[in-house]
Amino acid sequence: MQLSDSEKKMLDGGDGEAKRVAMEGLVQLGEAFGAERMVEIGYAHVHAGMALYLHDVELIEEIAGKGARMAVPTSTNIANADMEGWRLTGAPEKLARLQRRAQTAHESMGSACSFTCTPYWAGHWPTWNTHMTSIESTVTIFCNSVLGAKSNRDGYFAVYAAVAGRYPMFGYHLDANRLGTHRFRAIGEITGTSDFSCLGFHIGSIAGDGVPVIEGLRRRPTLDELDALGAGMATSGGVTLFIIPGVTPPYADVAQSFGGVRPPEAAVVGRAEIDEVYRRFCTATDQGFDIVHVGCPHASLEEMRDYARLLSGRKVAAGVEFWITTSRAVRTAAREQGLLAPLEAAGAKVISDTCPISCHFARTVSPDPALGVAPPPIRAVVIDSAKQAKYVRDMIRCDTLLTGTEEAIATALQGRFVPRQRAS
Amino acid sequence: MPRTLHGRGIVKGQASGPALVAQEAVSFLGDVDIRSGAIVGDLPSVRNANVRGRVLIMPYTRGSAGAWRFLYQLFKHDNHPVALVIGSLPDPSVVQGAILAGIPIVCELDHDPVACIANGAMVRVDGDTGTVDIR
Numbered sequence: 143m144q145l146s147d148s149e150k151k152m153l154d155g156g157d158g159e160a161k162r163v164a165m166e167g168l169v170q171l172g173e174a175f176g177a178e179r180m181v182e183i184g185y186a187h188v189h190a191g192m193a194l195y196l197h198d199v200e201l202i203e204e205i206a207g208k209g210a211r212m213a214v215p216t217s218t219n220i221a222n223a224d225m226e227g228w229r230l231t232g233a234p235e236k237l238a239r240l241q242r243r244a245q246t247a248h249e250s251m252g253s254a255c256s257f258t259c260t261p262y263w264a265g266h267w268p269t270w271n272t273h274m275t276s277i278e279s280t281v282t283i284f285c286n287s288v289l290g291a292k293s294n295r296d297g298y299f300a301v302y303a304a305v306a307g308r309y310p311m312f313g314y315h316l317d318a319n320r321l322g323t324h325r326f327r328a329i330g331e332i333t334g335t336s337d338f339s340c341l342g343f344h345i346g347s348i349a350g351d352g353v354p355v356i357e358g359l360r361r362r363p364t365l366d367e368l369d370a371l372g373a374g375m376a377t378s379g380g381v382t383l384f385i386i387p388g389v390t391p392p393y394a395d396v397a398q399s400f401g402g403v404r405p406p407e408a409a410v411v412g413r414a415e416i417d418e419v420y421r422r423f424c425t426a427t428d429q430g431f432d433i434v435h436v437g438c439p440h441a442s443l444e445e446m447r448d449y450a451r452l453l454s455g456r457k458v459a460a461g462v463e464f465w466i467t468t469s470r471a472v473r474t475a476a477r478e479q480g481l482l483a484p485l486e487a488a489g490a491k492v493i494s495d496t497c498p499i500s501c502h503f504a505r506t507v508s509p510d511p512a513l514g515v516a517p518p519p520i521r522a523v524v525i526d527s528a529k530q531a532k533y534v535r536d537m538i539r540c541d542t543l544l545t546g547t548e549e550a551i552a553t554a555l556q557g558r559f560v561p562r563q564r565a566s
Numbered sequence: 567m568p569r570t571l572h573g574r575g576i577v578k579g580q581a582s583g584p585a586l587v588a589q590e591a592v593s594f595l596g597d598v599d600i601r602s603g604a605i606v607g608d609l610p611s612v613r614n615a616n617v618r619g620r621v622l623i624m625p626y627t628r629g630s631a632g633a634w635r636f637l638y639q640l641f642k643h644d645n646h647p648v649a650l651v652i653g654s655l656p657d658p659s660v661v662q663g664a665i666l667a668g669i670p671i672v673c674e675l676d677h678d679p680v681a682c683i684a685n686g687a688m689v690r691v692d693g694d695t696g697t698v699d700i701r
Contacts, residue, residue: 167665167666170576170577170578170661170665171658171661171662174576174577174655174658175655175658175661195635195639195642196639196642196643197642198638198639201638201666277631279631295631295658295659296631296658296659297631297632297633297634297635297658297659297662297663298638298663298666299662299665313658380631508600508601508639508643536596
């Protein structure tokens with residue numbers, strides 16, 4: 143790889159041990175993927191340090207201990223416990239304490255301690271052509287496809303990129319790789335985040351790690367719908383970028399989305415494909431459930447407002463655990479706007495920093511036995527997101543009942559599962 | 567059969583061990599139990615085998631953005647393969663996990679490693695030079 147003088151200095155240890163380690167890792171990664179040079183990044187969304195995995199918080203403490211400071215604005219991904227409200231979730235105190243150590247380490251490095259999978263709702267809003275890095279595939283796809291930033295699906299090395307302020311030029315950092323490979327034409331009425339999450343899940347299962355171009359939507363999806371669409375695709379496939387001409391910068395039309403190459407025939411997607419995803423994730427036969435969850439990906443302030451409207455003056459049914467998951471920043475804003483009080487009065491648990499699949503409910507984790515983590519028995523989770531549904535099945539290993547957002551809230555209020563009503 | 571395969575060393579370092587040859591693509595998220603190193607995924611050629619201390623040979627990796635964490639967790643639980651020999655270029659997340667865990671990787675070799683290396687053969691992997699010696 144061709145390195146600039148300042149990058150060589152980092153690699154040679156002239157800027158300290160943390161930058162040396164970071165640059166050494168990034169050079170190896172870049173050489174593996176044939177990158178010719180590094181690019182300066184403008185934003186990073188990095189690993190939180192996960193308390194449910196052995197020596198994972200320590201990984202963050204180690205780089206912080208080497209004197210690392212984030213060279214660019216940096217948000218932190220979702221964590222394994224609500225560091226303030228862990229009691230609400232039944233997590234052991236030791237787990238929350240360990241998770242807090244990751245926050246302390248991140249604070250010392252200058253990370254914004256957002257601990258969320260939707261940092262954009264917490265104010266991190268990279269713009270068109272901003273090179274960036276992200277450990278969370280939902281963040282990668284939103285920033286690529288809605289904001290026009292440039293990101294790969296990264297792992298731990300997002301921390302190295304944040305520390306060095308650089309990333310090797312390969313993958314979706316190159317315009318040549320940001321062109322359509324699959325074409326879909328949406329038909330009929332598609333509305334609400336749960337429908338868009340199912341649409342995304344269907345498209346991702348076909349597009350794999352390609353770039354789907356989606357035309358035919360009757361209106362511009364809302365920001366929440368675009369978020370749900372991307373999360374669905376990044377879950378069922380390895381989709382890193384989708385293109386909706388007229389929405390995704392800089393693509394104005396289908397022809398431009400395929401870079402002047404003749405576009406393939408479009409596959410039609412609509413109600414039938416969406417309903418099939420709902421059916422796939424309605425696996426509980428007796429419809430008994432323990433938890434109703436909304437807020438995957440972490441809810442925006444607009445979604446919090448919707449939840450408050452639907453729950454205000456009502457009560458969650460006896461024996462139902464109802465979770466709303468969001469970021470700290472949005473929870474704080476909701477509190478200031480008077481949205482939290484009616485939610486909590488209705489019996490909802492508003493949880494930040496984590497979610498059902500990211501907390502101690504997961505059975506695929508490997509915590510230090512001394513933490514005393516024991517996943518509770520859960521029969522089924524009612525959910526309004528295809529992403530959460532997929533990972534509840536894989537990680538909590540229980541049944542799911544996938545429905546719309548309003549229907550999930552109606553389920554919590556009635557204590558009886560309400561399936562997604564077909565759009566009229 | 568060649569005694570030495572030449573490819574691209576993409577993660578540096580040297581390691582030796584008995585080969586564990588998977589005919590199928592491996593996903594570190596899901597196919598390998600981090601607490602034991604046992605293969606638990608649907609990989610008929612290596613069913614019930616354990617990756618611990620082995621040079622793991624596979625045709626390609628199945629993608630997952632979370633693969634790095636599982637490879638690193640195998641290392642932290644001392645259940646990791648000592649080196650990886652992969653027919654094609656692996657997923658970026660696998661490369662990141664291998665660098666973190668210090669597990670050398672050689673890929674894109676001049677001969678198909680899955681066909682050339684017998685299960686259990688002693689293999690030495692050099693991630694600096696991109697060579698795989700079969701003893």
